[in-house]
Amino acid sequence: MIPRRALRNLALFRFPAVLLAMGVMLVVTIGNISAIADGLGMHLFNSARYEEATRMEMELSDLLVKAHRFSYGDRDITRADVNLALDIFWSRVNVVATANYQRALREADIEDAKVAVEIKERLGDYEAAIQKLAPGERTSIRPLLSLIREFQTRVNDMSSDAYSARRFQMQKMIEQELASLASLKSMQSEFAALVGVLVLFVIVELVISRRVNVRLKRAVADKEALLVTDGLTGIGNRRGFETDLSSRPPLSEFSLLLVDLDGFKDVNDTMGHPAGDALLRHVATALAENALPLGGVVARLGGDEFAVLLKGSRHRALDYAEAALADISRPISVEGKTIQVTASIGVAHSSDARDATPFVETLMKHADLALYAAKADGRNCARFTTDDMIADNARKRCLGKDLAKAIADGDLDAAFQPIVSMKEGQTLSVETLVRWSHPRFGAIPAPEIVQAAEGADLILPMTLLMLDRACLLRERLSVSNDAPRMAVNLSPALLSMPDLAKAIVDVLAKRGCPSESVILELTEDAAMSLSEQVMDNLEALRSAGLRLAVDDFGTGYSNLSRLAALEFAQIKIDKSLIRRISVCDRTYEIVRHVSRMAHDLGMEVVGEGVETESDRALLMGLGVPLGQGYHFARPMSDLSLMAWLGERREGQASARLLAG
Numbered sequence: 123m124i125p126r127r128a129l130r131n132l133a134l135f136r137f138p139a140v141l142l143a144m145g146v147m148l149v150v151t152i153g154n155i156s157a158i159a160d161g162l163g164m165h166l167f168n169s170a171r172y173e174e175a176t177r178m179e180m181e182l183s184d185l186l187v188k189a190h191r192f193s194y195g196d197r198d199i200t201r202a203d204v205n206l207a208l209d210i211f212w213s214r215v216n217v218v219a220t221a222n223y224q225r226a227l228r229e230a231d232i233e234d235a236k237v238a239v240e241i242k243e244r245l246g247d248y249e250a251a252i253q254k255l256a257p258g259e260r261t262s263i264r265p266l267l268s269l270i271r272e273f274q275t276r277v278n279d280m281s282s283d284a285y286s287a288r289r290f291q292m293q294k295m296i297e298q299e300l301a302s303l304a305s306l307k308s309m310q311s312e313f314a315a316l317v318g319v320l321v322l323f324v325i326v327e328l329v330i331s332r333r334v335n336v337r338l339k340r341a342v343a344d345k346e347a348l349l350v351t352d353g354l355t356g357i358g359n360r361r362g363f364e365t366d367l368s369s370r371p372p373l374s375e376f377s378l379l380l381v382d383l384d385g386f387k388d389v390n391d392t393m394g395h396p397a398g399d400a401l402l403r404h405v406a407t408a409l410a411e412n413a414l415p416l417g418g419v420v421a422r423l424g425g426d427e428f429a430v431l432l433k434g435s436r437h438r439a440l441d442y443a444e445a446a447l448a449d450i451s452r453p454i455s456v457e458g459k460t461i462q463v464t465a466s467i468g469v470a471h472s473s474d475a476r477d478a479t480p481f482v483e484t485l486m487k488h489a490d491l492a493l494y495a496a497k498a499d500g501r502n503c504a505r506f507t508t509d510d511m512i513a514d515n516a517r518k519r520c521l522g523k524d525l526a527k528a529i530a531d532g533d534l535d536a537a538f539q540p541i542v543s544m545k546e547g548q549t550l551s552v553e554t555l556v557r558w559s560h561p562r563f564g565a566i567p568a569p570e571i572v573q574a575a576e577g578a579d580l581i582l583p584m585t586l587l588m589l590d591r592a593c594l595l596r597e598r599l600s601v602s603n604d605a606p607r608m609a610v611n612l613s614p615a616l617l618s619m620p621d622l623a624k625a626i627v628d629v630l631a632k633r634g635c636p637s638e639s640v641i642l643e644l645t646e647d648a649a650m651s652l653s654e655q656v657m658d659n660l661e662a663l664r665s666a667g668l669r670l671a672v673d674d675f676g677t678g679y680s681n682l683s684r685l686a687a688l689e690f691a692q693i694k695i696d697k698s699l700i701r702r703i704s705v706c707d708r709t710y711e712i713v714r715h716v717s718r719m720a721h722d723l724g725m726e727v728v729g730e731g732v733e734t735e736s737d738r739a740l741l742m743g744l745g746v747p748l749g750q751g752y753h754f755a756r757p758m759s760d761l762s763l764m765a766w767l768g769e770r771r772e773g774q775a776s777a778r779l780l781a782g
C-alpha cells in the first residue's frame with residue numbers, strides 16, 4: 123500500500139520529473155547522433171582524397187607506359203596517344219591543384235598535395251619532353267623520364283598517404299560505428315526506460331485518480347446528504363423536502379401539512395436556545411414517528427415551521443394531525459425544567475391525479491392560509507384550506523396590487539364623521555376615515571383597506587393622503603371661526619417608521635394647516651408600545667404641536683400612568699365598551715372611573731358608537747362629555763359634512779334665538 127502522503131508528494135512532482143527524464147534522454151541521443159554524423163563526414167572526405175591521389179598516380183604511370191612504348195617503336199601508340207595520356211594525367215593534376223581542393227586539404231591539415239601545384243607549373247616541360255620522343259629511339263624518353271621521376275615518388279607518397287589516412291579513418295569509423303552501435307543500444311535502453319517511466323507514470327496517475335474519484339464521490343454524497351438534512355433535528359430540510367417532492371412518482375391524493383409551534387419564541391426567549399433546540403427535536407420526533415407508518419415525508423422548513431407530506435384522504439390527514447398535536451403537546455423535560463407547547467397545523471389537500479411538484483408552491487400557500495386560520499381559531503388545532511380562504515387571499519393580493527394605483531390616481535376617498543359635545547351639540551372635531559370603491563369588489567371596508575395598505579407597504583402614502591384630505595377640508599371650513607379640529611388615524615405599523623413625524627409635518631406645512639388643529643388617533647396597544655422608535659415618533663409628533671388620542675380604549679391593554687406620561691390629549695372609549703355599559707355594572711364602573719381620571723389628567727373623553735339617545739344619556743351620566751356615532755352623524759363626504767355643519771349652525775342659532 124502506498125502511503126497517502128507519498129502519493130500526494132508524487133502527485134506534486136510527477137509532471138516535472140517525467141519532463142526532466144525525457145529532456146536528459148533527448149540530449150544524450152542528440153550527442154550520439156552528431157558523433158556518428160561527424161565520423162561519416164570524415165570518412166567521405168578521405169575516400170575522395172584517396173581516389174584523386176590514386177587516379178593521379180595511375181594516369182602518371184599510364185603516361186610513362188605509353189611514352190616507353192612510343193619510344194620503343196610500338197606502332198600501336200602514336201604521339202597523339204602520348205599527348206592524350208598527358209592530358210588525362212593533367213586533368214587529374216588540375217583537380218587536385220584547384221583552390222577548393224587545396225583549401226579542403228589544408229582544413230584537414232594535409233599539406234603534401236602541394237606536389238600537384240608544382241607539377242602544374244611544369245606543364246611546358248612535360249609537353250617539350252613528349253615532343254622530344256622519337257619512335258624507335260629509346261633514349262629519347264630520358265628527358266620525360268627524369269621529369270616523371272622528379273615527381274613520381276611524391277605522387278606515390280601522396281597516394282599511399284591518402285590510402286593510409288583512409289584506412290585509419292575506416293578503422294576509426296569502424297570503431298566509431300561500434301561505439302555508435304553501443305550508443306544506439308543505450309538509446310534503445312533509454313527509450314525502454316522512458317517507456318517504463320511513462321508506464322509507471324500512467325499507473326501512478328490511474329491509482330491517484332481512482333483514489334481521488336472514490337474520495338470525491340464520498341465527499342459529494344456527504345455534501346448532498348448535508349444539503350438536504352436539517353442539522354438540528356436530523357429530518358429533511360426545506361431543500362430536501364422540495365427535492366423529495368419533485369423526485370417522487372405522481373400521487374393521486376395527498377395532503378400537505380404546515381406545522382407551526384405556538385409561542386415558540388417565548389420558550390426561546392425565556393428558557394434559552396438549548397431549551398428551544400430540545401423542543402424542536404421533540405416536535406420533529408413527534409411528527410416523524412406519526413408519519414413513518416403512513417409513508418409520509420417530514421421536514422423542518424426553518425425556525426419552528428415544519429412540513430409533512432401524506433398520501434391519502436383528508437380523513438387520514440386529520441387523524442395524523444390530531445395524533446401529532448397530541449404528541450407535540452406532551453411535556454418534555456430539559457435541564458430539570460418542564461416545557462410544554464402546542465402547535466397549529468394548516469392542511470392543504472389535493473385529490474388531483476397529477477404530479478405533486480407543480481402544485482407544491484400553491485399547496486404551500488394554501489396550507490399557510492389554513493395555518494393562519496388555525497392560529498386565528500385559538501391555536502393547538504388543525505384547519506383545512508377552504509375555498510373562502512383562497513378567495514379572501516386572492517382578494518387581498520388583488521387589493522394590495524390595485525391600491526398603489528388608487529392612491530396615485532386619487533381614487534381613494536375620505537369620509538368625515540363629526541365628534542360632538544353631547545351637551546351643547548357643537549362639533550369639536552371631525553374624524554377622517556378611509557373609503558375605497560374598488561372597480562371589481564365595490565366598497566371595501568376600511569379595516570381591509572388598511573390591512574391591504576400595510577401588506578403592500580403603502581400605509582404611509584395612504585395615511586398622508588388622508589391627512590392631506592383632512593387639511594383641505596379644514597381649510598374650507600376655516601372661514602368660520604369655530605372650525606373643528608381634524609382627526610386622522612395612525613396604524614400601529616406607521617409608528618415604527620423612522621421618517622413618520624417629518625412626513626406628517628411636511629403635509630401640514632404644504633397645506634398651511636396649524637398642527638394644534640390635528641389629532642392623531644392611535645390604537646391603545648400601539649400607544650403603549652415601549653419600542654424606542656415608537657417613543658421617538660410620539661415625542662417628535664407631540665413636540666411638533668400635534669395632539670394625540672388613544673383610540674378604541676378598552677379593547678387592548680392600557681397602562682394608565684403611561685397614558686398620563688405621554689400627555690395624550692384625548693381618550694376614545696371603544697364602542698364595544700359603550701355597548702356593555704347598559705348591561706354590565708363592572709363596565710359601567712370602569713368607564714366612570716376612566717372618564718373621571720381622564721378629566722383629572724386634563725384629557726378629553728369621547729364615547730364612540732353612540733347610536734341612540736339612551737346611549738347619549740347614559741354616557742353623559744357617566745361624565746363623558748363628547749360623543750361620536752350614528753346618533754349624531756354617519757361618516758360622510760366633505761361636501762355633505764360642510765352642509766351638515768351649516769345646517770347645525772343655523773339650527774343652533776335659531777334655537778339660541780328662540781331661547782333668547
Ligand code: C2E
Nearest residue numbers: 555556568569572588611612613731732733750751752757
Ligand atoms: P375607528 O378609528 O374606531 O373609526 C370609527 C369606526 O366606527 C368607523 O368605521 C365608523 O364608521 C364606525 N362608527 C362610527 N359611528 C358608529 C356607530 O354609531 N356605530 C357603529 N357600529 N360604528 C360606528 P370605519 O370607517 O369602517 O372604520 C373602521 C376602522 O378602520 C376605524 O375604526 C379605524 O381603526 C380604521 N380606519 C379607518 N380609516 C382609517 C385610516 O385612514 N387610517 C387608519 N390607520 N385606520 C383607519
Ligand code: CA
Nearest residue numbers: 553611643673
Ligand atoms: Ca379612530
Ligand code: CA
Nearest residue numbers: 673674694730
Ligand atoms: Ca375607535
